[in-house]
Amino acid sequence: MNLKAVKAFLVRDVKSTFKDRAALFWIIAWPIIWILLTAYVFIPPGTGSVITLNVGVVNNDHSVAPFNGTYFVKIMNETIVNGKHLFNVKMYSSTNKLREDLLKGRLDAGLVIPDGFGRNVTYGTGRLDILIRADNPSTKQINSGILSGFLQEVSRRLSMVKINISLRYIEKYMPSTQQGFSPEKIKEYLVGIAIPINTTIKEVVPVSVSSRPAMLGWYTLGAIGMMFLYTGLMIGAAMIVREKELGTLRRLLASPSSGSELLIGKTLGGIVILVVSAIIALIVGLMVGARIYWSPTEPVDWLVPIFMLTAAIMAIGMGLMLSLVSRTSRGASSLSTALGLLFTLTAGIWLPKEWLPSWMRVFAENFPFTWTINGIRDIIVYQYEWSDIAVLLLKSIIATVVIFAIGTLIYKAQIRRYAEK
Amino acid sequence: MQYAIMVEDLVKTYNGFEALRGVNLSVKRGIIYGLLGPNGAGKSTLISIIVGVSKPSRGKAVVLGGSPLDPRVRSRIGYQPQEHGLHPNLTGWENLYFYAGIYGVDKKEARARIEELASCLGVLEHLDKPVRTYSGGLRQRLSIVAALLHDPELIVLDEPTTGLDPSVRQRVWDLIRGLRGRGKTVLLATHYIEEAEKLGDEVSIIDNGKIIASGSPEELKSRYGPPAVIEIILDEKGSVDKLAHALAGQGIKASATGHDKLRIHCKDPDALVPEITGIAYRLGLSIRVLRVVKPSLEDVFLKLTGRRFGENES
Ligand SMILES: Nc1ncnc2c1ncn2[C@@H]1O[C@H](COP(=O)(O)OP(=O)(O)OP(=O)(O)O)[C@@H](O)[C@H]1O
Ligand SMILES: [Mg+2]
Numbered sequence: 001m002n003l004k005a006v007k008a009f010l011v012r013d014v015k016s017t018f019k020d021r022a023a024l025f026w027i028i029a030w031p032i033i034w035i036l037l038t039a040y041v042f043i044p045p046g047t048g049s050v051i052t053l054n055v056g057v058v059n060n061d062h063s064v065a066p067f068n069g070t071y072f073v074k075i076m077n078e079t080i081v082n083g084k085h086l087f088n089v090k091m092y093s094s095t096n097k098l099r100e101d102l103l104k105g106r107l108d109a110g111l112v113i114p115d116g117f118g119r120n121v122t123y124g125t126g127r128l129d130i131l132i133r134a135d136n137p138s139t140k141q142i143n144s145g146i147l148s149g150f151l152q153e154v155s156r157r158l159s160m161v162k163i164n165i166s167l168r169y170i171e172k173y174m175p176s177t178q179q180g181f182s183p184e185k186i187k188e189y190l191v192g193i194a195i196p197i198n199t200t201i202k203e204v205v206p207v208s209v210s211s212r213p214a215m216l217g218w219y220t221l222g223a224i225g226m227m228f229l230y231t232g233l234m235i236g237a238a239m240i241v242r243e244k245e246l247g248t249l250r251r252l253l254a255s256p257s258s259g260s261e262l263l264i265g266k267t268l269g270g271i272v273i274l275v276v277s278a279i280i281a282l283i284v285g286l287m288v289g290a291r292i293y294w295s296p297t298e299p300v301d302w303l304v305p306i307f308m309l310t311a312a313i314m315a316i317g318m319g320l321m322l323s324l325v326s327r328t329s330r331g332a333s334s335l336s337t338a339l340g341l342l343f344t345l346t347a348g349i350w351l352p353k354e355w356l357p358s359w360m361r362v363f364a365e366n367f368p369f370t371w372t373i374n375g376i377r378d379i380i381v382y383q384y385e386w387s388d389i390a391v392l393l394l395k396s397i398i399a400t401v402v403i404f405a406i407g408t409l410i411y412k413a414q415i416r417r418y419a420e421k
Numbered sequence: 422m423q424y425a426i427m428v429e430d431l432v433k434t435y436n437g438f439e440a441l442r443g444v445n446l447s448v449k450r451g452i453i454y455g456l457l458g459p460n461g462a463g464k465s466t467l468i469s470i471i472v473g474v475s476k477p478s479r480g481k482a483v484v485l486g487g488s489p490l491d492p493r494v495r496s497r498i499g500y501q502p503q504e505h506g507l508h509p510n511l512t513g514w515e516n517l518y519f520y521a522g523i524y525g526v527d528k529k530e531a532r533a534r535i536e537e538l539a540s541c542l543g544v545l546e547h548l549d550k551p552v553r554t555y556s557g558g559l560r561q562r563l564s565i566v567a568a569l570l571h572d573p574e575l576i577v578l579d580e581p582t583t584g585l586d587p588s589v590r591q592r593v594w595d596l597i598r599g600l601r602g603r604g605k606t607v608l609l610a611t612h613y614i615e616e617a618e619k620l621g622d623e624v625s626i627i628d629n630g631k632i633i634a635s636g637s638p639e640e641l642k643s644r645y646g647p648p649a650v651i652e653i654i655l656d657e658k659g660s661v662d663k664l665a666h667a668l669a670g671q672g673i674k675a676s677a678t679g680h681d682k683l684r685i686h687c688k689d690p691d692a693l694v695p696e697i698t699g700i701a702y703r704l705g706l707s708i709r710v711l712r713v714v715k716p717s718l719e720d721v722f723l724k725l726t727g728r729r730f731g732e733n734e735s
Contacts, residue, residue, distance in 0.1 A: 002523075004522045005523045005525065009522075012508065012515065012519045015511060015515060016510045017506050019511070021512055151712055212444075246506060246507075247502065248506045249503055249506075249519065250474050250504070251506045251567070252523060254473055254498065254502075255523045255524055257492075261523075418475075420476050421477075
């Protein structure tokens with residue numbers, strides 16, 4: 001093995017790639033475009049934080065009671081959750097106008113406060129008419145959920161106010177000598193009528209889903225996976241054909257270097273190119289707020305470069321298989337791009353496999369390249385431990401060795417055929 | 422080991438088409454060997470086998486005493502293929518360092534060799550520019566430099582001067598002669614008759630996948646070429662017979678082709694011309710025009726194939 005020849009291929013491929021604008025676009029710009037699209041279009045900032053509902057209100061209440069329609073609207077306007085207003089209230093003069101805006105999608109919900117609302121709430125039960133925009137099941141669920149949650153809370157507080165008022169009367173008029181009827185006991189009982197079950201809700205957020213930074217982390221790796229796949233495929237598929245077109249293959253085959261220097265040099269060059277662009281993509285991911293965590297002092301984090309290496313070598317190995325049907329480097333490039341994008345969408349690299357139909361999910365779960373990308377995701381996005389990824393790592397390494405070995409055999413056969421042809 | 426290249430009964434078929442049909446060739450060490458043939462004659466095919474890029478369908482080639490597939494043999498061969506094999510996006514330097522690396526030459530040594538060879542061919546000042554900006558001739562020269570970086574013993578050049586203008590071609594010829602001067606063997610494929618004739622110590626003419634003649638250019642011409650022709654036009658009309666008669670007296674057969682014109686066929690015009698002019702001078706005849714037409718390898722080719730070189734290419 002002539003290491004100088006290996007280095008010559010490595011250096012030449014890296015240099016010529018970084019001098020080629022088209023290559024730079026596909027290797028660096030394209031994944032960045034997808035990361036940016038994800039961060040600002042697919043999962044825009046604000047996703048997953050408190051939603052502000054646009055609510056239209058028709059207030060027909062003219063009660064003079066302290067808690068009337070006007071007061072209710074004031075509460076709506078002042079309700080703040082996690083620093084954000086829960087409602088953006090717009091007043092309407094008629095129910096028809098309100099309904100019209102709801103139909104046009106300008107409002108998420110509407111409230112009609114009937115006349116006498118304040119009086120009824122004070123002396124009995126008030127009534128509210130609620131209109132919910134329900135263009136699809138999930139907006140319906142969100143809109144009605146937020147509103148009914150709010151109304152429950154308001155009702156609960158009103159109950160407490162009414163209980164306290166009642167208690168004052170009870171204390172005043174009920175003989176305190178009566179056995180077992182202490183005002184505390186009565187209060188407890190009344191509160192129990194108003195609030196039979198007091199629930200507390202604690203939020204549990206698994207890191208694997210739905211937090212925007214984690215999702216961005218997932219998709220950053222998706223973009224890197226996509227780029228690795230089509231670039232690696234292309235490097236493999238064009239490995240011989242490109243050298244033939246450049247006229248280097250003849251010279252190389254006449255040199256003391258055997259074909260292995262070309263294979264190893266170009267593969268190493270490909271790895272350098274892929275890893276450099278992966279690092280650039282990871283930095284962009286970090287900048288747009290993706291959850292990406294890597295520390296050199298964390299031993300398990302060192303599996304990331306190993307997974308990256310397997311991803312690169314595996315993609316190039318698969319590319320070598322494609323070289324069987326690549327007659328020109330142009331053909332190799334179109335085939336690699338097409339197949340790369342296809343696998344990206346069907347094998348759980350860009351689209352989460354949960355989105356895929358079940359038969360395709362089987363493919364995504366068994367596509368070795370996806371294992372390597374998921375390995376990186378598991379570590380840098382979800383901070384998995386050794387034990388969580390040991391199997392994945394083993395599977396990835398074995399698959400890489402097998403695929404690259406097959407690729408090498410195909411490569412060697414083609415070199416031999418070139419001399420014999 | 423006297424021969425740098427020995428090729429025996431070489432046959433190469435491309436899906437049934439015989440590109441080489443039993444080629445025998447031996448190239449002595451330290452000479453420039455010309456392989457002259459029209460387009461499609463099989464020059465590149467033969468060379469591919471000699472440098473080990475392609476395997477013969479039959480027959481064998483011994484190069485520098487070994488097999489051209491042996492890496493130790495290959496490291497002593499320099500090969501400039503017909504297509505230049507340069508990366509368009511990289512500079513001349515980067516391309517040449519690449520080939521130096523392929524042959525295991527380290528950077529320092531490569532730099533010195535590149536400077537020497539590139540200045541010799543007049544490309545040094547272009548080496549910082551990307552190859553895609555080069556003219557065809559510049560690429561051609563760079564490609565020749567690339568073949569010589571590892572200071573090979575045997576240099577195989579496939580049409581090194583195609584597309585070069587005359588002054589540059591001269592530089593390449595000088596370089597090739599310089600290589601011979603340093604004891605190297607050069608195998609040079611060309612379809613330029615002049616190149617084979619001027620440069621080749623020995624020449625093989627290849628046509629249709631067969632070598633049809635081998636030898637030094639002089640040998641080939643005297644063996645297959647027509648005699649040289651000396652044509653003389655005298656100042657005075659009517660003196661032709663006088664001169665012809667005097668020449669006949671010296672055993673030189675001349676035929677009159679007009680009042681003032683005379684034609685002499687001979688093998689060795691260079692020896693004859695002083696004799697003829699001497700006789701004319703003594704007779705007091707003044708020569709207006711004296712023209713010597715020597716045979717060329719083109720005539721040899723015509724004689725051997727019945728075709729003019731370059732017409733009806735195989
Ligand atoms: N790979 C190939 N497949 C099929 N035929 C080929 C192949 N290479 C060469 N040939 C044929 O073999 C013959 C000899 O080709 P070769 O390239 O050796 O000629 P050449 O003397 O080098 O010509 P030129 O002066 O044009 O370079 C030609 O008829 C050519 O068409
Ligand atoms: Mg040729």
